[in-house]
Amino acid sequence: MLQLQLRRLELFCTVVDEGGVTRAAERLHVAQPWVSAQLRALDKAAGAPLFVRDGRRLALTEAGRRFYSWAADVLAGSSQVRRDIENLGAGLAGSLTVATSMAIGTYLVPPVLTELRHERAGADITVHISEPAAALRKVATGDADFAVATWSDELDPESLHAERLWEEPLVLAAAPDGPPDGDTITLADLATLPLVGVPAGVAFDRTLGDQLRSHGARELTYVMRLGHAEAMKRAVAANGWGCLAPSYAVADDVAAGRLRSVTIRDANLAEGIGLFHRQTKFFSPLQDAAVAMLREVAASRSDAAGGPDRDT
Template structure:
């Protein structure tokens, strides 16, 4: 068994087939197929089901895949550790984020640009995705660090660090100074999509209160939410930093935006440098 066997297996799974894997790795497709059959003979089990229109993992393949990813990550980590020791920071870093990522202190484009200036030898990729797919990508190793809304119960198998919190408030005509989530029962709600930190906090509060809000519109653009609420006698639920005059919830609601990474494998030098860079930018 050699690393190239494991690299080919992971590529076929991630790319969804032999042809696209060959294109991604810049090798001939028959070579990938031949090498994987050699690996299957060595293990005594088929790893890929080739019988259908697409290539899928067998039960043995499902069991082997996490170890293949870990072995490739460990091999890359050996090289990166030596580079870090000699002061030459190189490698690859995959960053994931919810599409609504924003902060009163800093923005992701500037964060990444500044990091790249400090570490030009690190190849960066950025993926936008809702929270749950981001968590899956982190656990599978396809993403090294992710920025996402944090639920009350921390995600299993991941380390998280809160970068900032923002109060979740209501805005709309005729609202009192404070209101419960159940107090929105007679109003249409205009708020953020379900995968954002604002919506996660609001939905969890509604669940605790056994209240089902009537969500009429979703967007990550606060001015649109405020305008719709005013025109339709509804309520906009959004971060306090996005609207000057607002109504606080009782009890208060707070969204939490965090960065997350795997806790069950060593953090690569590139990811470790990026985590430190982000902490510094967030002032923590």
């Protein structure tokens, strides 16, 4: 009985997300009449119509909007409970699933979770790497315990708790023998260099653009846009180009002599690092420990940068 009710809630949310019964039925691989019958059953159970017809599409009523918010939270919670029960049945010491944005998931989060795994030998730890918006969706649906992602004012965390952990300075990563000549550069000179950028429209690109405009800097042009920091760094080193990157992403390459770190002397460009989780999320001891370790990293990096930058 419980499984049927959860199935109906999943179906209802799918109809809302897909914008109609036909597309929802296709996505769930079920017959359209069955979907319509389940929606009628939900209308009856709710005691009010959840949809109204708006031309060729279905639109949520006020009751439907409230029901959708509740149903999404129930489904996210049930996903979490299922994972917890599966892990208990498997005899694991605990599970942790983290969603991250690209560079953060490549360079920042793995060392923290590796240390945690050494402390808790039975832990089952998974990291999903994607764009910030996709990482937040995994948290909202209960497929991840929390997300660590690039902070962007354009992100809509919906019902998620959002905590700004720290600000990571951006530097110009340059080839050892490439431009510029010195270890510092101005924004005006930066705009004259051959630069590699991230794909247009991603969170890092938007926040960088906002910061440049706030400094009155001209728009940067790119010889190429690449979707991952490793590809960007390789292109820089091989071609004598440059790229703007958070300092954590280039630290190992600078130490090994593969790249140079050039400071932008007339602007403090930075990437905000955010922690996101559901408001009603119950953290296990393992998950609590992971969050505590991330906050320790935030405190140490904020201190190194000259003061705390965190806010909630």
